[in-house]
Amino acid sequence: MDRRRFLKVLGATSGGAAALSACGIGPEPTEHLVPYVVPPEEQVPGTATYYATTCRECAAGCGLHAKVREGRVIKLEGNPESPINEGRLCSRGQAALQGLYNPDRVTEPMARGPNGEWQTLSWDDAVGRLAGKVKEARGRGIVFLTGLETGSFGELVDTWVKEVGGRHVTQEAFAFEALREGNRRAFGTAAIPLYDFARARYIVSFGADFMETWLSPVGYQNGFTHAHSFDGDRDTSMAKFVFVGPRLSLTGMSADEWIAPEPGSEALLALAMAQVILAGRLAPAPADAARLERLLPTPQHVAPSVGIAATEIERLAREFAASQGGLAVGGGVATQYGDGAALLVAAVNILNYVAGQVGKTVRFGPNQSIADAGTFRQLIDLVADMAAGKVDLLLVHGVNPGHTLPAAFSQALGKVGYKVSFSSYWDETAAASDLVLPDLHPLEQWGDARPRVGIHALQQPVMQPVFPNTMHTGDVLLRVSGKAGTFKDYLLDRWKELHQRVAKGREFADFWTDALQHGGVYAEGPTQAVRLDPGIAQLLGDVGGPAWGGAGEALVIVFPSLALHDGRGANKPWLQELPDPVSKITWHAWVEVHPETAAKWQLANGDILLLKSPHGAVRAPAWITPGIRPDVLAVPTGQGHKAYGRYARDRSFNAFELLSGAAADFGGRAFAVRVSVVKTGDHRRLATVEGDAREQGRGIIEVLSLAQARELKPGAHPFEEREAPAYTEEALKAWAEAQHQKASLGDYAGTAPRWGMAIDLSKCTGCSACVTACYAENNLATVGEELVVRRRQMSWMRIERYYTGGADGRRVGAVVNPMLCQQCGNAPCEPVCPVYAAYHTPDGLNGQVYNRCVGTRYCANNCPYKVRYFNWHNFAEPGGEWESWPDPLNMLLNPDVTVREKGVMEKCTFCVQRIRGAQNRARLEDRSVRDGDITPACAQACPSEAIVFGDLHDKSSLVARLAADPRGYHVHTELNTKPAITYLARVVHGAAGGA
Amino acid sequence: MIGGSTPSHQAEIKKVREAWASKQPPQWIRIHALPGFVRFPHMRHIKVLGTESCATCHGDVRAMPQVHQVATLKMGWCINCHVQRQVDRDCTLCHY
DSSP states (O other): OOHHHHHHHHHHHHSTTHHHHTTOOSOOSOOEEOOOSSOOTTOOTTSOEEEEEEOOSSTTOOEEEEEEETTEEEEEEEOTTOTTTTTOOOHHHHTHHHHHTOTTBOOSOEEEOTTSOEEEOOHHHHHHHHHHHHHHHTTSOEEEEESOOOSHHHHHHHHHHHHTTOEEEEOOSSOOHHHHHHHHHHHSOOOEEEEOGGGOSEEEEESOOTTTTSSSHHHHHHHHHHHHSOOTTOTTOOOEEEEESSBOOHHHHTOSEEEOOSTTOHHHHHHHHHHHHHHTTOSOOOGGGGGGTTTSOOHHHHHHHHTSOHHHHHHHHHHHHHTSOEEEEEOOGGGOOSTTHHHHHHHHHHHHHHTTOBTTTEEEEEEEGGGGSOOHHHHHHHHHHHHTTOOSEEEEESOOHHHHSHHHHHHHHTTOSEEEEOOSBOOHHHHTOSEEOOOOOGGGSOEEEOOBTTEEEEEOOOSOOSSTTOOOHHHHHHHHTTOOSOHHHHHHHHHHHHHHHHOTTSOHHHHHHHHHHHTEEEOOOOOBOOOOOTTHHHHHHHOOSOOOOSSSSEEEEEEOBTTTBTTTTTTOHHHHHSOOTTTOBOSSOOEEEOHHHHHHHTOOTTEEEEEEOSSOEEEEEEEEOSSBOTTEEEEESSOOBSSSOTTTBTOSOOGGGGSOSSOOTTSSOOOEEEEEEEEEEEEOOOOBOOSOSBOTTSSSOOEEEHHHHHHOOTTOOTTOOOOSOGGGHHHHHHHHHHHHHHSOSOOOSSSSOOEEEEEETTTOOOOOHHHHHHHHHTTOOOOOHHHHHTTOOOOSSEEEEEEEOOSTTOOOEEEEEEEOOOOOTTOTTTTTOTTSSEEEOTTSOEEEOTTTOOOOOHHHHHOTTOOEEEOOSOTTOTTOTTOSSTTTGGGGSOTTSOOOOTTOEEEOOSSHHHHHHHHHHHHHTTSOOOTTSOOOHHHHHOTTOOEEEEETTOTTSHHHHHHTSTTEEOTTGGGTOOOSEEEEOEEESSSOOOO | OOOOSSHHHHHHHHHHHHHHHHTOOOOEEOOSOOOTTOOOOHHHHHHHHOTTTTHHHHOOGGGOSSOOOOSOOOHHHHHHHHHHTTOOOOGGGTOO
């Protein structure tokens, strides 16, 4: 009896056939159609409209294209015209949608009643109340606390605050004070320059996580890939990247070499490298650098403190200088240990300076506006004023210090006369206020930003407000101060001034429409020359070795979470369920422990440690990883909210609680602290999606050394392997043909397209932007922590991370591999499906027909790549236990993609809706689909441009060319599955690290 | 269809006028509905069959006193037409 017959019999005898009729086949229940009375212009049902706007999820200011269907924004993509992100977008940016449609938004103005209960009130009442409080508090301390606002809204707040005699404090949890102070001490300017990664030939990062949260991660990752990817056609191809830091972060995983010196000694390493370059006259250093030569420490001198051999330091310095395009960056949160962190940046500056790179890869002039953010010291000063009762009225917009500075801020808040929050969510700060005036979401409002000199990015409402009873804070301020007009008028006035400055002679209306269409006005700021500060000699005297004595057994580093940032991402289920690119853990925080330390303490993954610092204590499950120094522990930020909605609340621990509330000598915060560690004896299962930390030689990843990669001739296939013996050749061929003949549809000879993909591992960094893009495009359910623990997550696209090296004195590194349905030409999933739900399409896809699927799960069992995902629950059931899109989150569902039901198998379709859409468009225009017409969501988002999609049968297509690249290989090629995805081997400088 | 001079036609016209005056859209009952897992691109069918081809699936709505469904809109009915016209009938043409 074959399987199909087996199922038939089963159905007839046990009533199991009901499963087939319960699939929802047949007409839907009676529906009502409600048309527009006046249909809006630009809106065609079934056709998407795109609006250009600006991302406000972090201070980088990336350009966005918002895809709007039937008046609802359903997807965010990068704006290709924006010089900040060049059409790419990270996970956080894409998840802005879940902030907009968040089910826990504040929907109307609320005030605290006499007994502390929340009452709704009208906007007139709310504005009147605020105006009254402003009048009362005049002269008794009015403070407006906002995030970094570089555009018109910031100007409006400044003006308003001046009028009422208060002050405006801006705050960013990661404000890069060390970077600014280091630049001031080295060059006399606290500006943050533009780092030109694309032009660099040798990159050294001293703890700067420039692919995660450092300044402008999407743009920098894009630039980095241009420099660091392997392209056989270019002789000069592939810059080398060295990562220096105590922990192998996502940025570090792309490095050719990871160096972990004694924490706090990174500055000495940079200075010694500069000394080698200067003493050996290895680079054309500016004349004023010569006097540094005597002052800089030699490698021999620093080697004992740094913990790295002098010869190694010399080698790094020589390579850096010889590349003639060195770029050293520093000032990341992961090396902001405390006092002295600015010296590391100063030392990095000196290294760039003596290598003659300042003005080339480091360009002052097109400065980044994050340097205008208030420092941590200013926030501490404010908290002190609040605690001393000097603040009578506090207004908070766009920040949540109740989470990032938990104890001190919350206590001080109690001493403030009246607290007003403009938050769109019930975050910790809003929950402790007296009046909440919910702002519009950035996607619903007018605004602008100036992320760096020369770039004026515009922000426009891309849809009507989800909750009509929310109001733009700019409008509230204008009403409170009794001014006529809306914030949009105010913005227009600012842009008229800009028009006078940059586009005189053009009609303003044209200028404005143009700016709206393109997302802003873009110009490149002129480069300014900088000289070493004369006081630099004195500074060098301050640089000491690591000073991490003090009480406590271990040094804990608090590092910024890629997905949750400072905690602002925690209320978005896409970001909660996005596996951290390094640890692969979802929905909760962890503490990273080196295997040696874990052995010493007898720890297993998931054992809960109590970490106690002088400032606070947290309970954290251990995650054991080779990617950290044995004497260091590390915890991510972002979790542990006390409020902030259903997805964020009471989840894991808040790492900020460990940190000191005092500012360090450079005005910023110390992100490291000594702790005592107690093993609690408690244990939890980590909600991880990691299978195996090592690849174990299974042919999933391939790594070549640069020398090997350069020697590859076109047409070579170094990874081709054949495990099946030659005599089985005929049988395999016959089997494949029989498979194809069985499917009555389709043309396998080559006239139909064969959709394929090429993924370049020398470009992929593992940042996981593709994962979130897939969730957004394909209506993937977020399943929650409990189901992830049971490995029932639905992410069609996952990034597998495998550690390399570690044994035989080889450096620890990591290689990532995006794993999605391989759309096999000879697919193991298809023949086992008893109902032909899994079948082969004529254009080479492994089709999955949801309405035919009966959920036997045979296909998933037979898939060697484990890329099929089963709906164990009804994730779309309104009010259901496992509901993934509670109202209004369901508004972001893509109408082009079926929402799957319980009992149905699903998997990557190569974004078949985009393929069919492009085919429809081409047919309407009487042409065939051209290469580049179709871009799946993952390829579209990828900041590294690692994913290329197209027709493998079209020999002129880019993907066909890449598929024939000698670096190409297929995962599990020995299984004869004939995947449509070709991976291009990663290339590293030095020896290829074995798995 | 809204138009004509009989009392019932006039009553329908009145509904539309009132909707315009009150700015409250009239509610229509949906007759032609496909399940959520089916995609039907109108433009491609009109491109091939011509702009007068609505009646192929919807019937001659102009002549109907009240709109009713003339075709089952079930998959077998779709496939029949695709077979007759010898066009693609791959599953992922409509189901994704």
